[in-house]
Amino acid sequence: MKVPPINLAAEYREIKQEANKRLKAVLESGLFILGEEVREFEEGFAKLIGAKHALGVASGTDALLLALMALEIGSGDEVITTPHTYVATGMAIARTCAQLVFVDINPETFNIDPDLIERKITKRTKAIIPVHLYGLPCDMTQIMKIARKHNLRVIEDCAQATGAKWGRKAVGSFGDFGCFSFYPTKIIGAYGDGGAVVTNNAKLAELVSSLRNQSDPHKTYIHGRIALNSRLDTLQAAILNAKLKHISQWNRNRIRLAENYDRLLKKIPQIRVPVRPEEIMQVYHQYTVWVSRRDSLLSFLKKEGIAAGVYYPIPLHFQPCFKHLGYRKGDFPHAEEACQNTISLPLFPQMTPDQPAYVASKIKQFYS
Ligand SMILES: *Cc1c(COP(=O)(O)O)cnc(C)c1O
Numbered sequence: 001m002k003v004p005p006i007n008l009a010a011e012y013r014e015i016k017q018e019a020n021k022r023l024k025a026v027l028e029s030g031l032f033i034l035g036e037e038v039r040e041f042e043e044g045f046a047k048l049i050g051a052k053h054a055l056g057v058a059s060g061t062d063a064l065l066l067a068l069m070a071l072e073i074g075s076g077d078e079v080i081t082t083p084h085t086y087v088a089t090g091m092a093i094a095r096t097c098a099q100l101v102f103v104d105i106n107p108e109t110f111n112i113d114p115d116l117i118e119r120k121i122t123k124r125t126k127a128i129i130p131v132h133l134y135g136l137p138c139d140m141t142q143i144m145k146i147a148r149k150h151n152l153r154v155i156e157d158c159a160q161a162t163g164a165k166w167g168r169k170a171v172g173s174f175g176d177f178g179c180f181s182f183y184p185t186k187i188i189g190a191y192g193d194g195g196a197v198v199t200n201n202a203k204l205a206e207l208v209s210s211l212r213n214q215s216d217p218h219k220t221y222i223h224g225r226i227a228l229n230s231r232l233d234t235l236q237a238a239i240l241n242a243k244l245k246h247i248s249q250w251n252r253n254r255i256r257l258a259e260n261y262d263r264l265l266k267k268i269p270q271i272r273v274p275v276r277p278e279e280i281m282q283v284y285h286q287y288t289v290w291v292s293r294r295d296s297l298l299s300f301l302k303k304e305g306i307a308a309g310v311y312y313p314i315p316l317h318f319q320p321c322f323k324h325l326g327y328r329k330g331d332f333p334h335a336e337e338a339c340q341n342t343i344s345l346p347l348f349p350q351m352t353p354d355q356p357a358y359v360a361s362k363i364k365q366f367y368s
């Protein structure tokens with residue numbers, strides 16, 4: 001049996017009729033920048049997240065950059081985030097010329113450890129970017145409390161957590177901004193790049209709407225600020241509109257599959273399954289477990305046709321592009337250990353029930 005990392009062809013079959021209809025209408029209209037499909041998606045996406053405004057942008061990376069730009073964060077400012085994330089989080093901060101300040105993760109959740117944040121706050125700290133990694137929400141109660149106490153902005157990196165909830169609220173609706181990615185393999189993926197910024201603040205929404213469009217959203221050819229061309233494509237919005245109504249079901253599938261994995265893997269002493277805190281809805285963008293003999297397990301699974309992966313093999317503070325920050329081995333021990341000793345097992349909404357069972361049986365075989 002082969003277990004792929006994702007099955008986008010099977011997903012396409014579920015949305016084909018509506019997606020094709022919408023794509024055809026866009027192609028026939030000849031209107032490819034913003035327009036009705038983007039507006040409809042922004043409305044539907046804001047509703048899904050429970051935020052007042054959503055703006056479609058070109059990628060998740062740009063969503064983060066635009067949020068930082070809207071908050072006027074730049075040179076001389078510090079921004080706190082986690083070293084255990086996709087590099088884009090750090091790239092966006094670095095692009096503004098603000099200083100990246102890392103805080104180690106909690107090894108149970110893989111997310112930034114809120115208990116370690118306050119000691120990294122200085123007079124220059126302007127914002128915290130919590131990353132809801134693998135679809136598990138960060139502790140937003142504690143992070144928002146710290147932010148309010150120190151008058152900091154919060155930008156949630158929700159690239160892996162569309163639809164995840166902390167308490168009753170979806171992630172992305174807590175901070176000043178929530179930033180989402182529609183990279184094809186994300187929880188809701190476009191057929192190309194895409195992203196969104198959500199906010200409850202009308203002024204900030206207007207600002208992002210302008211900044212994504214050369215600071216000239218109404219085509220007056222007067223450009224007030226230095227900005228970007230970072231709009232969500234109309235064709236991508238058409239795909240996303242066709243997917244939007246499926247998200248809840250797909251996330252329920254993910255949760256069911258994760259529960260399946262939990263049950264199958266719990267008995268293996270060399271594996272530690274993800275935590276499942278009460279009152280939280282995590283959406284398992286990845287099903288990531290602590291394991292012993294990681295690299296051998298990874299190559300064994302690959303040989304058996306199982307597309308397991310490592311997210312991420314190198315923490316941000318060891319990346320060549322962030323070398324100038326001067327961090328050293330041992331600075332963030334939990335993040336460093338996670339990069340060495342975790343593995344992500346295939347999990348996607350169209351998986352068949354026999355697939356997790358097959359993966360678990362192969363893992364059992366490896367350790368026996
Ligand atoms: C995917 C991802 C991003 C960047 O999104 P793109 O759409 O690829 O630019 C940012 N942060 C995290 C945590 C991600 O997983």
